[in-house]
Amino acid sequence: MDKTLDEARVAFITTAGVRLKTDPPFETKKGDPTFRIIPGDVDYGDLTVNHEHYDIRDALEDINLVFPLDILRQFAREGKIGEVAPHHFGLxxxxxxxxxxxxxxxxxxxxxxxxxQVDIALLSPG
Structure with missing residues (x-):
């Protein structure tokens, strides 16, 4: 990457089962290899978590625990990163x-x- 961090476009990918409430739920019993696109400007009230292989109670209260998009937005406002990518991914x-x-x-x-044109993709397990 020829850019510095304060110029970079950053995306987030999580396997915590984060998705839009309007998206189909993940198949949690047999496993699910699909993904859900999460817009970079999503309202956190439009997100949910469905996963049966970890305790999701805290994540449902504060999705930033497993999907810290708000923190990326803050970093962009503060100039620590260049910008938040337009799409992020929930698995x-x-x-x-x-x-x-x-x-x-x-x-x-x-x-x-x-x-x-994402420069950095951050990954978070569920």
Whole structure:
């Protein structure tokens, strides 16, 4: 990367099961290799978490614990990063279908990151 951090466009990817309330829930019993796009300007009231492989109670109270997009926004306002990317990604971390994850999900996310000209992608487990 030829940019400094204060010039970088930053995206966030989480496997904590974060999604828009209007998106279909993740399949938590069998695992789910799909992802949900979360707009960079999303209102946190429009987000939820569905995941059965960790205790989500605290995340439901404060999604910043697993998806700190508000902190990225603050860093952008303060000039610590260049800007928040237009799209971020929620996955459900229980994904036994590894081939689907590697062959379909990961390339689709990578394509969107490239299209959005993201310089840094931060990852958070669920």
């Amino acid at each position: 459900m971390g229980y994904i036994p279908q590894v081939k689907k994850l590697m062959n379909k999900t990961a390339p689709a996310i990578a394509d969107q990151l490239q299209e959005d």
